[in-house]
Amino acid sequence: MNRRDFLKLAGVSLLSLAALTMGCGSFNAAKADAPAPKVKQSTSEGASQNMNNGKKILVAYFSWSGNTKAVAEEIHKQVGGDIVEIVPATPYSETYSVTVAKAKAEQAANARPAISTKIADFEQYDTIYLGYPNWWGSMPMPVATFIDTYKMSGKKVAPFFTHGGGGVQRCMSDLKARAQGANFTDYLCLSGSSAKNSQGEITSWVKKTQN
Template identity: 40%
Template sequence: MSQKMNPKILIAYYSWAGNTKKIAEQIQSETDGTLFEIIPETAYPKDYNETVQQAKKEIADGFKPALKTKIDDVDSYDIVFIGSPNWWSTNAPPIDTFLADNDLSGKTVVPFCTHGGGGQARTAADVAKKCPNSTVLEGFCVSQNGIEKAKVDVSKWLKKIGVI
């Protein structure tokens, strides 16, 4: 974790159904960090089953979609939260693009995910693999059924990992 007294925090997330966005906003309200939504140039289908099929293929192929949103000042942040839905036991492909496009070396990286029953799976471990020169803290995950009640759990987790 950063030794700064008031570390600058970025909360970067991709959210297909809005669940991950809600957790990102809860983290933001606790940390005063900057929210950054990762948006692919080509949106995923609105239909759940179509998105599942597309994501399954993209993940199997290691596809990294082009992003509509870019962050120019990632170097100015000390702590970077990375949020994603759990898709096929890993992060959504836009997360892989974000991590490939932004060097988080020397930063504290904090993964979080939302899921429909698959738990954290490899989401946090995969972020850690893609950030080998970062300090990766314990991740957080919450089921889509627990999103609305997660505020207390988010706060406990942020205290446990020493961010607040």
């Protein structure tokens, strides 16, 4: 093989390697957009202790349509700390009627659907902001699984809910019954239609939870 042929072959190999590398990068970027049930920590050092005299904060939420997620992210923005999504091991259908039927059946059976959410050291948190939508007058059952898994006795719990017209109903009373021993603040309840534009209401409530 002469020098010219060798350089041509080397150039093709390098181009192939570059294409392969770019393809892997795109694949990894796509994977990064997948749901991440593990705790997302604040990027600022010490931000998870920036409220309530240095006590550590966790914002935990369950969201199907994205309304409760929007509220949780705004709370996290205001209070700092860490944030985690309560993710069912088996995702709910994106079809509304199918999810409604499944949620009703789970509630009737007092089910505990498996969750993929993992929190390595739950004991470190002093304050838990816990949020979820009103499903059939109460909590989605993956939230019940979360409460059974991560005991909140002795912790300060600030509940927040979203709803499609039913208001709070049993969301608060059922939470108190399941998370016995927790110290509850006043709750925040927002309609799903206003959840993404309620920064002022969230700010007022957050200030109350700091007392």
